[in-house]
Structure formats: structure tokens, C-alpha cells
Amino acid sequence: MRTIVCLLVGAVCAANVAAQTARINQDESKVPEFTLPEILVSESGQRISTVEEWETVRKPEILSFFSENVYGETPKERIPVKWTVLSEIGDALDGKATFRQVLFTFGNPDRTVDAILLLVIPNKKEGPVPAFVSYNFNGNHSICDDQRIYYPPIFHKVKAPDDISWERGNQKSRWNLDMIVDAGYALATMCYHDICPDNPALRDCSIASLFSGFNRNMQDYNEWGAIGAWAWGLSRIADYLETVDEIDASRLAVMGHSRQGKAAIWAGAQDERFKVVISNESGCTGAALSKRVFGENLSWITSRFGYWFCPAYRQYADREEALPYDQHQLLAVIAPRHLYVSSAEEDKWSDPKGEFLAAYHAGEVYELYGLKGLADSVMPEIHHPVHCDVAYHVRAGKHDVTDYDWSCYLDYCDKYL
Ligand code: GTR
Numbered sequence: 001m002r003t004i005v006c007l008l009v010g011a012v013c014a015a016n017v018a019a020q021t022a023r024i025n026q027d028e029s030k031v032p033e034f035t036l037p038e039i040l041v042s043e044s045g046q047r048i049s050t051v052e053e054w055e056t057v058r059k060p061e062i063l064s065f066f067s068e069n070v071y072g073e074t075p076k077e078r079i080p081v082k083w084t085v086l087s088e089i090g091d092a093l094d095g096k097a098t099f100r101q102v103l104f105t106f107g108n109p110d111r112t113v114d115a116i117l118l119l120v121i122p123n124k125k126e127g128p129v130p131a132f133v134s135y136n137f138n139g140n141h142s143i144c145d146d147q148r149i150y151y152p153p154i155f156h157k158v159k160a161p162d163d164i165s166w167e168r169g170n171q172k173s174r175w176n177l178d179m180i181v182d183a184g185y186a187l188a189t190m191c192y193h194d195i196c197p198d199n200p201a202l203r204d205c206s207i208a209s210l211f212s213g214f215n216r217n218m219q220d221y222n223e224w225g226a227i228g229a230w231a232w233g234l235s236r237i238a239d240y241l242e243t244v245d246e247i248d249a250s251r252l253a254v255m256g257h258s259r260q261g262k263a264a265i266w267a268g269a270q271d272e273r274f275k276v277v278i279s280n281e282s283g284c285t286g287a288a289l290s291k292r293v294f295g296e297n298l299s300w301i302t303s304r305f306g307y308w309f310c311p312a313y314r315q316y317a318d319r320e321e322a323l324p325y326d327q328h329q330l331l332a333v334i335a336p337r338h339l340y341v342s343s344a345e346e347d348k349w350s351d352p353k354g355e356f357l358a359a360y361h362a363g364e365v366y367e368l369y370g371l372k373g374l375a376d377s378v379m380p381e382i383h384h385p386v387h388c389d390v391a392y393h394v395r396a397g398k399h400d401v402t403d404y405d406w407s408c409y410l411d412y413c414d415k416y417l
Contacts, residue, residue, distance in 0.1 A: 084102065130253065
């Protein structure tokens with residue numbers, strides 16, 4: 001009997017997935033006609049033509065839409081944090097770098113959440129260095145082979161027993177530490193599950209649980225989801241970096257891949273300490289325009305990953321045409337700080353063209369500041385990065401972070417950070 005029920009449930013789930021997959025469009029000729037919401041016209045119809053109008057009228061409107069309807073409101077309450085240096089490894093990367101591992105203990109003694117930051121600092125430097133702030137997916141120990149890197153505190157709760165991607169060094173191809181350090185940059189990285197496990201059943205272990213009025217089941221319309229919590233955590237890393245002598249905290253770049261690209265954009269939109277915001281293939285509800293309904297769409301993302309967003313966001317599932325805002329407006333909020341959007345040719349799920357177009361249209365606000373957006377509305381060719389104040393590249397290959405991506409980010413940061 002039990003087997004039959006399981007089989008039936010399995011068949012229904014598979015049918016649902018198949019039905020949803022069928023609704024995923026990856027054919028450019030089937031992109032619906034749409035009008036892109038105006039960046040420079042306010043809700044009351046006022047045309048925005050100065051930086052002052054932008055900053056006082058339009059930018060706050062855009063930020064409130066995204067916080068009330070998409071990612072949820074970031075609580076203002078201050079959560080106490082204690083930083084404890086766990087280890088200092090001066091001879092990392094063949095003596096080129098220092099690895100400092102810092103335990104962040106959030107909360108009060110009766111209820112805490114732990115996270116470990118790995119700070120990679122170049123040993124050769126003349127003064128404080130700029131830093132990339134970026135989460136890793138599978139633990140600090142997955143970004144390089146060094147045996148001395150600790151596993152994340154949340155490790156045993158989130159790791160599936162047979163998941164080899166959690167092995168030491170397993171994700172090192174995404175983190176060319178030599179390249180970053182040789183270019184004179186530090187890297188501050190943390191496992192994103194430490195801040196908020198990417199599993200709604202573990203919401204009790206996330207930093208969200210430390211705030212007063214914590215709601216385990218996320219019933220409030222505007223309550224922040226996991227992306228909001230991850231973005232909050234990126235800002236807490238920035239708080240710490242402001243106290244580190246070797247880091248120039250006026251030169252921080254926040255970078256994220258995929259779901260972490262979404263979090264990096266949301267963090268960059270809210271926290272002006274991030275001077276460069278880099279979205280690596282962030283796709284749906286990241287850099288890509290939702291109204292194109294190409295690749296991952298709102299029905300899919302809110303049913304699979306509803307807990308990333310506030311409950312209000314579901315009202316737009318299958319109703320992209322009803323969205324009063326789109327992602328180009330969120331990207332524009334980052335101006336006049338620097339913005340880099342990148343795509344991978346084979347990553348249709350993330351809609352490379354939609355990512356490019358959002359970055360292109362965000363340029364309107366950069367121009368208001370006298371800066372340069374992407375000049376051409378036609379996507380550049382593969383491996384032809386465009387580095388204006390807004391930057392974009394598309395590379396060959398799949399959804400991933402590669403040395404090519406990093407080399408482009410480093411070139412861009414050398415110029416603008
Ligand atoms: C996918 C999800 C995307 C993207 C990606 C990732 O399954 O549909 O929105 O975030 O995961 O984070 O790797």
C-alpha cells in the first residue's frame with residue numbers, strides 16, 4: 001500500500017514538474033510583447049530629470065516596491081555580533097596569502113547563530129587592499145584544497161550524506177584565489193547556508209530566527225525570505241571588513257553567482273558600501289527582465305523557491321505582465337556605483353539576453369549622473385566584454401563561474417574600484 005501511495009505521489013510530482021517545464025519558454029520568437037516599466041517616471045507620473053529627483057523620489061519608490069513585493073523587508077533591528085579570530089594562516093597559497101578565519105556569533109547568549117568568514121589577504125601589499133565579498137555554496141573548505149580551512153558550522157545540518165560537492169576543494173574551479181591575490185585583492189567569503197540555510201525546513205537555524213517577531217512559516221505578506229537574509233549577511237561581512245586594517249573598506253565589490261547573484265544585487269541596492277556590484281548569471285529575479293518570460297519564470301521560481309522571496313511575490317506567478325516594476329529598475333538603484341552583469345551562452349535558464357537588456361536599460365540612470373551605461377542596445381559577442389560604468393559580458397559555456405569571468409571582473413575593478 002505504502003509503495004503504491006509513494007509511486008502515486010511520485011507520479012503526480014513528476015507530472016507537475018513536467019507541466020511546469022512545458023511552460024518554460026526558451027524560444028526567442030515566443031517572448032511576449034511587453035512594455036518595460038519606466039525607470040525615470042515616478043508613480044505619480046512625474047518625469048525624473050535630475051539626480052536629486054531620482055534620489056528623493058524615484059529611487060525610494062523602486063526600493064520600496066522590491067522590499068514590499070519581492071525580497072521582503074529587511075528588519076532594521078540590530079542583532080549583536082561577536083567576532084572571534086579562530087586562526088591565522090600566514091603561509092597560505094605558497095606563502096602568497098594569509099587566510100584568517102573569523103567566527104561570527106550573532107545574537108544573545110541564550111540564542112545564537114554561528115558563521116565562519118574566510119578572509120584571504122594578499123601578503124604582498126603596500127597598504128590596505130580592496131576586497132571582494134562573496135558567498136560560497138558548499139563551505140569555505142570547498143574553495144581550495146588547504147586542509148586548514150574549517151567546515152561551516154551548519155555543515156552537518158545541510159549536507160546530504162552522498163553529496164560529493166561538499167568535499168574539500170570541490171568548488172575550487174570557481175575561485176581562482178591565485179589570480180585574485182596576484183591582482184592585489186582580498187576575498188571575504190562565507191558559506192551562505194551559515195547565514196540562512198537554503199532549505200525552508202531549517203529556517204529556525206537562520207539569522208532570521210534572531211529577530212523579534214520571527215515567523216517560522218513566513219506568513220506575512222512582506223516578510224523577508226532567504227535572499228533578503230543572505231543580502232543582510234553580506235552587509236554584516238562589510239561591517240567586519242571596516243574593522244580590518246589590511247582591508248580598504250571604501251573599496252568593496254560584492255559578487256555573487258546565480259541565487260547568490262540575486263542576493264548580491266539586493267545587497268548592493270540597499271548597502272552603498274558596496275562600490276561594485278557583480279551579478280554572475282543571476283537570472284530570474286536577479287539581473288534578468290521578468291517580463292520576457294524567457295527561461296526560468298515567476299511561476300517556476302515561486303513554486304520551487306518561494307522561501308527565497310516574501311509571500312507577496314507569488315501574486316505575480318504566471319502574471320509577469322502585471323508586474324509594475326522589473327529588474328532593470330533594481331539594477332539602476334545601484335547607480336552611481338558600478339555594476340557588472342555577466343551571462344553564459346548556454347545558460348538559457350538565466351536568460352542571457354534578458355540580463356543584458358536589464359543592464360542596458362539601467363544605463364539611463366547612470367547617464368543622469370554623467371556616467372556611461374552600455375552604449376549599444378545589441379548584445380556584444382561572446383568574449384567581448386564591454387566595460388563602461390555599467391559592464392556586461394557573455395562567455396561561452398554553461399552556468400558556472402570561471403577564470404574568464406574572474407579575469408573580466410578583475411580588469412573592471414582595476415579600472416573602477
Ligand atoms: C536554479 C534556480 C535559479 C538559480 C540557480 C542557482 O535551480 O532556478 O534561479 O538561482 O538555481 O542558484 O544555481
